[in-house]
Amino acid sequence: MNTEVVGSGGVRLGLRVEGLANTRSLVFVHGWAQSSQAWAPQFADAALVDEFRLVAMDLRGHGKSDVPVHGYDDSRNWADDLATVLEFAGPGAIVVGWSYGGLVLADYLRVHGTAQLAGIVLVGAITEIGRGRAGGRVGPAMRAAMPAALSDEPQVAVPALVTFGEAMTSRPLPGAYAQALLGSSLSVPPSVRGALFRRDVGSEDVLAAIDVPALVIHGRNDKIVDPSAGEYAAGKIPGVRARWLEGVGHLPFAEAPAEFNAELRSFAESSFA
Numbered sequence: 001m002n003t004e005v006v007g008s009g010g011v012r013l014g015l016r017v018e019g020l021a022n023t024r025s026l027v028f029v030h031g032w033a034q035s036s037q038a039w040a041p042q043f044a045d046a047a048l049v050d051e052f053r054l055v056a057m058d059l060r061g062h063g064k065s066d067v068p069v070h071g072y073d074d075s076r077n078w079a080d081d082l083a084t085v086l087e088f089a090g091p092g093a094i095v096v097g098w099s100y101g102g103l104v105l106a107d108y109l110r111v112h113g114t115a116q117l118a119g120i121v122l123v124g125a126i127t128e129i130g131r132g133r134a135g136g137r138v139g140p141a142m143r144a145a146m147p148a149a150l151s152d153e154p155q156v157a158v159p160a161l162v163t164f165g166e167a168m169t170s171r172p173l174p175g176a177y178a179q180a181l182l183g184s185s186l187s188v189p190p191s192v193r194g195a196l197f198r199r200d201v202g203s204e205d206v207l208a209a210i211d212v213p214a215l216v217i218h219g220r221n222d223k224i225v226d227p228s229a230g231e232y233a234a235g236k237i238p239g240v241r242a243r244w245l246e247g248v249g250h251l252p253f254a255e256a257p258a259e260f261n262a263e264l265r266s267f268a269e270s271s272f273a
Contacts, residue, residue, distance in 0.1 A: 016054075018043050018049050024094075024272050025092075026096060027057070029059070029096065029104050031098050035063030048261055055093075075199070081104075095121070097121070098125060099126065102233070105120060118213070120215070124225050125233065137229045139222060145160050145163065164185075177254065204236060218245070220246050224250040243263055
């Protein structure tokens with residue numbers, strides 16, 4: 001089902017929800033210029049849906065969420081947005097942050113800590129942003145897409161976003177799913193696409209303070225977020241479990257869904273135990 005909650009500053013946040021309300025929750029946070037629809041391979045997995053409640057949010061400015069004019073450079077807004085979603089999901093959830101979603105998760109941890117979490121999962125994720133930040137190092141496809149992907153001009157932005165989408169994976173995705181990802185990118189206003197980069201945030205202390213089970217999953221062929229960003233997070237989080245997927249790019253949950261879902265399910269079962 002689709003529903004919504006009210007986040008920081010009264011911004012309405014769209015949610016996609018599957019599973020029973022009285023089960024343990026997995027909360028999914030998507031990446032830059034995407035939406036909750038990216039997690040379709042997880043919502044289609046009967047084993048995950050039968051065992052857990054799946055809650056996927058649309059970040060502010062994305063998907064079915066409101067598009068405020070300002071506030072994208074404020075870490076507190078991202079932290080409080082996720083806090084609102086976790087309140088809906090119930091205490092003791094596991095948060096799965098993909099790409100920019102990893103930075104949003106770091107924002108949350110900086111402000112709210114781990115008290116309401118059973119675990120965290122970083123998927124092809126950044127945890128920092130800004131020049132020289134090791135936890136935010138991007139790959140060649142991301143660098144190549146800029147600044148064209150931020151343009152107001154369709155003839156400039158659309159080809160850049162198409163090329164960017166093709167570079168997200170090491171193997172072709174089903175056509176309908178790939179077009180849905182492109183549609184999500186195009187639905188995010190150019191002003192929002194650009195505003196998400198206007199931050200400078202380090203997270204070394206945040207990662208070092210994580211005291212709940214943590215899993216890092218990163219494709220070795222990721223050309224959007226450099227694998228070194230995942231290595232940085234894995235090197236800072238105490239007791240982390242890391243999984244490096246060979247021959248996989250920026251969307252391990254879509255490129256290798258059976259393997260990813262099995263890994264996520266195993267991690268969740270052990271974390272909730």
